[in-house]
Amino acid sequence: MSAQRLKIGCAGLGRMGKRHALNFLERTPRAELVAASSPDPVELEWARAHLEPFGVRLYQNYDDMLKQEGMVAVVIASATAVHxxxxxxxxxxxxxxxxxxxxxxxxxxxxxxxxxxxxxxxLKVMCGFSRRFDISYRDAFAKMQAGQVGTASVFRSQTCDKLDPSGFFVAYAEFSGGIFVDCSIHDIDLALWFFGANSRVKSISAVGNTAVEPDLRKYNDRDNAVGLVEFWDGRIAFLYASRMMAAGQEDVTEIIGTKGKLAINTQPAMNHVNVYDAGGIHREIPQTYYDRFEYAFVTEANEFSASCLDNTPLPLDLKSAVQAVQIAATLQESMITQKKIFFDEGGDRTELACL
Amino acid sequence: MSAQRLKIGCAGLGRMGKRHALNFLERTPRAELVAASSPDPVELEWARAHLEPFGVRLYQNYDDMLKQEGMVAVVIASATAVHxxxxxxxxxxxxxxxxxxxxxxxxxxxxxxxxxxxxxxxLKVMCGFSRRFDISYRDAFAKMQAGQVGTASVFRSQTCDKLDPSGFFVAYAEFSGGIFVDCSIHDIDLALWFFGANSRVKSISAVGNTAVEPDLRKYNDRDNAVGLVEFWDGRIAFLYASRMMAAGQEDVTEIIGTKGKLAINTQPAMNHVNVYDAGGIHREIPQTYYDRFEYAFVTEANEFSASCLDNTPLPLDLKSAVQAVQIAATLQESMITQKKIFFDEGGDRTELACL
Amino acid sequence: MSAQRLKIGCAGLGRMGKRHALNFLERTPRAELVAASSPDPVELEWARAHLEPFGVRLYQNYDDMLKQEGMVAVVIASATAVHxxxxxxxxxxxxxxxxxxxxxxxxxxxxxxxxxxxxxxxLKVMCGFSRRFDISYRDAFAKMQAGQVGTASVFRSQTCDKLDPSGFFVAYAEFSGGIFVDCSIHDIDLALWFFGANSRVKSISAVGNTAVEPDLRKYNDRDNAVGLVEFWDGRIAFLYASRMMAAGQEDVTEIIGTKGKLAINTQPAMNHVNVYDAGGIHREIPQTYYDRFEYAFVTEANEFSASCLDNTPLPLDLKSAVQAVQIAATLQESMITQKKIFFDEGGDRTELACL
Amino acid sequence: MSAQRLKIGCAGLGRMGKRHALNFLERTPRAELVAASSPDPVELEWARAHLEPFGVRLYQNYDDMLKQEGMVAVVIASATAVHxxxxxxxxxxxxxxxxxxxxxxxxxxxxxxxxxxxxxxxLKVMCGFSRRFDISYRDAFAKMQAGQVGTASVFRSQTCDKLDPSGFFVAYAEFSGGIFVDCSIHDIDLALWFFGANSRVKSISAVGNTAVEPDLRKYNDRDNAVGLVEFWDGRIAFLYASRMMAAGQEDVTEIIGTKGKLAINTQPAMNHVNVYDAGGIHREIPQTYYDRFEYAFVTEANEFSASCLDNTPLPLDLKSAVQAVQIAATLQESMITQKKIFFDEGGDRTELACL
Known part of the structure; x- marks a missing residue:
């Protein structure tokens, strides 16, 4: 380790942007947050209070920030549309x-x-799939690699958000790409990680409903969605995403192998407290994605910084991010069109469905 | 309660037949096992030792048993083919x-x-879907009925058997109707119970693989199968069945509603013991379906007897058993043909898949 | 197994008496409940409805019942004072x-x-320590015997009842012998089982309080009590008993050995259901001792019957029941007198405390 | 928040010293580690590689470090004997x-x-009882304060270390003050926190054994110890400490109130992974105290820094640290002398034991 630090700027200071900025400012010893940009005056106001006093230069314009002397990296946490x-x-x-x-x-x-x-x-260019940096997912992956569950054959995963009673997610759906692209993309990325980035999709089918928010249909979206992804080597991934969890964030994954199963977060808990009272035994669970994965984001910032400074390989490959989007978008299409969609071994769509 | 007892005969003395016979003999106070039949000499041998001393009359031939004086009911636990x-x-x-x-x-x-x-x-005629008699499923159903989870909208359920290394299940697959008919039928029955027997199927799709036993393909079967059932009211059921669990029997159900979720057996355990040793914390889980549901079978025997004796309604309707078979067989077909299968609101198949 | 059945009478038809009577009537295939006695007209009324129709002869007087022709065994479930x-x-x-x-x-x-x-x-004479018949305790004992935790060295156990808001337990305390004799005796019996009946006590100390029911002090009793039992071979048992649990019955035991730990019921649950709602994850736990140990009582009835009929050794030794009472009564004394009480290796009290 | 940072020096660079130094260097944004001292050449060697490059000045001599210009605070992580x-x-x-x-x-x-x-x-002078900074303990404390369990009446807590097969802890015992002072002091501090720092001890009794390491007796220590602390207001704390856990670090606390119970870490887990294999379901648990409480130490460093910089009250009172040592040392004495020790309401010892 050297004392040199990665000078980085943060693009976007919305909910996730603030977190990334603070993580690079305070919890990434080998990085130095030197700049931040946002077109939003309210976000810049926040930055003047929380970032500027620590030497972070602020910009209204992303292009201007890119020109800042000495800055060698950026973290992009702006709206998906401009990523x-x-x-x-x-x-x-x-x-x-x-x-x-x-x-x-x-x-x-x-x-x-x-x-x-x-x-x-x-250059080091990485798409931040945060779960790859979570200690539980990493422990599970290491155990799979060590052969503890034999050949991983079936993958079940879900990304389920707590219901936001403000209904904000309806407006958000207009630009999110839909529930599979917004939520399940994490599960798809995990499937590609655990099954291998070379996994080729054979078929995709999906269904969804609007149990709490019929207005989502305006944007071709749903609040509950289940998808099946079949790979050419026979492996199967099945995914569930929801926007109406009552208890909190429920992100669960199971990797079922020929000799065992790895279960991640099948017993969710916010901390180590259980309350026993007249109603029985209770515990709380994380309320948001960030509650659950906060330290994964910190690890992500630290490992990205180390890769840049030490010129070592990034922990995940950029190409797999494209494949994840492709699968997610196809699931979304299948859910909306009601069609099962097939691919040949070369990755091209086929019309098997109409035989 | 009166002292009168239901005189019952048991058809079939295989694995399940023996259990039913003993349950009616020993654990059903209001019933009296008076007869048992099996064409299998080995099974009859067992019956001579375990049933005959308690006054049970034995038959090689089912038709003969039906003629036994005073017998007013039969429990049929023979091969599925003759049910x-x-x-x-x-x-x-x-x-x-x-x-x-x-x-x-x-x-x-x-x-x-x-x-x-x-x-x-x-006459009281009932198909024995044992899980309907399990205290946990009943508790969950009562809680749903009481409105604790709002409107049940998504149903996830799995019936996953421990791997039988003898591979017996390959031979068994020839007559079982396939993994959806043999295993998932329980989950389908539960879906119809929790969603209501009037639920009409809109679409069915399924995939499967043979992770441990390729020979299953000879009988159009798989060892892992995932199915999606979409209903016309928008509800969704997704099902997983497997024959290769390493740890034991894993039968899990979740009912996801607009205000909460009911989770049944997401933390399986054989008993109340945890072992802490150098490897961490361990617990065992039930090894077989009967390990998990033994007392549900006892309750089933008792409630069936009570319905017959008291002429009260049976706890479950026979018609729903037909619907469950229909859905299971369609899932099996979808898995084998790779087609998504659609139904109109009247229950007839449509050809939407080929649009 | 023969078709002969153990003709047994039940003395006492209070809360536990009814359960024993019904267990021998309905859930003990090798036994036949032939008689029952109670001096209480209300209890006899219940028996006329629930036992007499099945051929059970009723007595107001225990001595009369003892004379019933053919009866070869009795289960005594009357008030402790007449046991x-x-x-x-x-x-x-x-x-x-x-x-x-x-x-x-x-x-x-x-x-x-x-x-x-x-x-x-x-004659077979047994004191019914029900936990010895519980499958979890038996599994733990077998695992200890198999060496899975090395040498058992520390024993933690608790018998904690749900608070009865009627305060019935105050009146009950007058004759119960106190919280250690009434509740902890189960834990003491388990300690003697797991440590061996030859374990000789070296010292006993205990404290208690009256957190909810100061009136218990009238009868030299407490509603929370903690006791330490030190054995001459160095092993330690520490016990907690309470009458004010909010959630239900919490009976927990840990056997800590040199190579591992056995934990029994550290994650109590009434069944396999978890409810997820806005408050988090909830589950219910057994409300009473019988809720938790119902099937242990059934096993007890069956094994006692088998021992009598087959003239095989009883599963637990009567002498250890005396030792358990002795330890429990000494804990109670220590709690009330505030003295630590010592014993020499021969089992006699010593005055070491006053050195 | 201002951009000013707390210039701090670290005394001692052993196992805990290294952690404190790195926490103040890397994970305490409002602090700046400016100095570190150790008499040990090996520790200084480590510091030259890991601290010096980041501007930390190193000292062989603590007194010299105290003279460093600009340093306004020290964290003392040296041997207990010089604290x-x-x-x-x-x-x-x-x-x-x-x-x-x-x-x-x-x-x-x-x-x-x-x-x-x-x-x-x-000056801000604080004794670092790390568990007070743990999110689970804080959540439990807040819930108790909010009245969720009524009046806290019984406190059970344990600090149990994984067995160190090197037997290092025997040599360590010579100076540690014994198992109650070294381990249970955490539990005692928690008892004083949850019951209130004004709690006055009425009696103390303790027993211990040497299940794995008889040599501990040379230093009047034990490898398993159980203690009872009774307070004048009737509350009871019972504590267990061990040095022979097989699975890892097991630090558990229960606060039992008149209306409920708070349980902290009764279901220990290292992360969110469960492995299902032929042996059942397994999970790992933290191996060391630091594994379990790492983030509590980080919070401690941050909150101490904030108190110093902002001149706000410290989160815990120094006086209670003395009371904790006093109780711990009395437990140790009771265990060794076998005597129960009494105190009057003024805090002086009485000779009630000899009545």
Missing amino acids: AEQAIKAIAADKHVLCEKPLSTNAEVSQSVVDAAAKKPH | AEQAIKAIAADKHVLCEKPLSTNAEVSQSVVDAAAKKPH | AEQAIKAIAADKHVLCEKPLSTNAEVSQSVVDAAAKKPH | AEQAIKAIAADKHVLCEKPLSTNAEVSQSVVDAAAKKPH
């Missing part, structure tokens, strides 16, 4: 990039980021 | 019938039992 | 005896039952 | 002090630190 554009600009400006997931809600646009990065192999 | 035939004969002989699930692997044959029963409304 | 007297009379009448715990709240009186039984070695 | 001396010197040098527990193994020496601090009320 790809900002990433490509940063690459052009010769910056390392940590981009929030997804690169884009569209697979082709996502691919354009990969293409841009491919031309600058000296 | 329907034996049930219909018993009804013809004016006996109450408790038939092991499924009535048949075929929906039409199953319907013929319902039709026969419909003509003798004074 | 010993009834047991001795039954032995005198040459009956096998299953006596509810404790034999007496007094060690000398308890010993008199042992002495009476010793003179009739052909 | 008090170093704390008093730091106070004399007008530094804020965060001292690892215990202040001393001796209550009088501990009191001398309190006395020194009392003369400099502008």
